[in-house]
Amino acid sequence: xxxxxxxxxxxxxxxxxxxxxxxxxxxxxxxxxxxxxxxxxxxxxxxxxxxxxxxxxxxxxxxxxxxxxxxxxxxxxxxxxxxxxxxxxxxxxxxxxxxxxxxxxxxxxxxxx
Amino acid sequence: xxxxxxxxxxxxxxxxxxxxxxxxxxxxxxxxxxxxxxxxxxxxxxxxxxxxxxxxxxxxxxxxxxxxxxxxxxxxxxxxxxxxxxxxxxxxxxxxxxxxxxxxxxxxx
Numbered sequence: 001x002x003x004x005x006x007x008x009x010x011x012x013x014x015x016x017x018x019x020x021x022x023x024x025x026x027x028x029x030x031x032x033x034x035x036x037x038x039x040x041x042x043x044x045x046x047x048x049x050x051x052x053x054x055x056x057x058x059x060x061x062x063x064x065x066x067x068x069x070x071x072x073x074x075x076x077x078x079x080x081x082x083x084x085x086x087x088x089x090x091x092x093x094x095x096x097x098x099x100x101x102x103x104x105x106x107x108x109x110x111x112x113x
Numbered sequence: 114x115x116x117x118x119x120x121x122x123x124x125x126x127x128x129x130x131x132x133x134x135x136x137x138x139x140x141x142x143x144x145x146x147x148x149x150x151x152x153x154x155x156x157x158x159x160x161x162x163x164x165x166x167x168x169x170x171x172x173x174x175x176x177x178x179x180x181x182x183x184x185x186x187x188x189x190x191x192x193x194x195x196x197x198x199x200x201x202x203x204x205x206x207x208x209x210x211x212x213x214x215x216x217x218x219x220x221x222x
Contacts, residue, residue: 035212042117042200042212043156058209090155100146100204104155 002026006091006105013081013112021076021108023091029103030096032074034058034066036087037107043090049074051096081112115139117213119201124219125191133186133199133216141206147175147186148200150215156200160186188218196220 004025013019025032030051035043045058049068063085065077074093078085088109092102117137125131137145144163148156162168162177162184174187186199198215205211 040214042202042214043210044212045209048209099208100144100161100210101158102156102210104157106155 004091004093004103004105006089006108008108009106010109011111013110015082015112016080019078019081019110021078021089021091021110023074023076023105024072025093025103026072027093027103028071029093030071031094031099032068033092033094033102034064034074034076035090035092036060037090038087046076083112086110086112115205115211117201117203117211119199119213119216121214122217122219124221127191127193127220127222129191130187130189131191131218133188133218135184135186135201135213137182137184137201137203137211139203139205139211142179143204143206143208145175145177145184146202146204146210147184148202149197150200151197159199191220193220193222
């Protein structure tokens with residue numbers, strides 16, 4: 001793979017179900033991010049990780065969790081999905097010291113019914 | 114609170130010039146960024162301003178005035194492929210990016 005990938009591309013999920021969105025990058029970037037993008041709103045940061053083994057909360061972390069066991073992977077888990085989590089989710093990564101230049105994955109379109 | 118404002122939509126003609134404005138109010142300032150996002154795709158990095166003035170990169174230029182909390186993205190010699198949303202983002206005192214809702218630019222022949 002080259003760059004940053006996300007899976008699945010899209011998903012329809014019943015409310016109350018657990019779901020993990022996957023994100024993998026092969027650029028050896030230290031920092032990784034999860035955003036959600038909703039119509040009429042800017043990208044909103046959910047969680048971030050500055051380096052493997054560390055994570056932090058962004059602007060809208062409630063209902064989501066992340067882990068960063070290694071440099072390449074940064075999964076996002078919805079423990080019990082709710083309809084308000086219907087959104088497009090983008091994973092991004094950046095080099096340490098160049099957090100302004102983020103590389104985005106193709107996105108996951110999630111619908112919670 | 115933190116706020117980034119940019120027009121929702123703009124229309125311009127192929128070959129012309131368009132200026133997309135962005136004003137911001139954030140807790141701290143550590144740079145302003147412009148990203149391009151085509152419909153259904155991921156955002157891609159365009160430019161970065163941390164000092165006042167104009168940064169030029171080919172057909173695209175970005176301007177920053179920190180005292181006014183203002184930036185603009187200037188696109189010259191517009192091409193149909195420039196039809197996209199343009200996202201303004203500011204890095205705050207915690208070094209996190211705060212994003213505007215984006216400006217949808219429609220290019221007409």
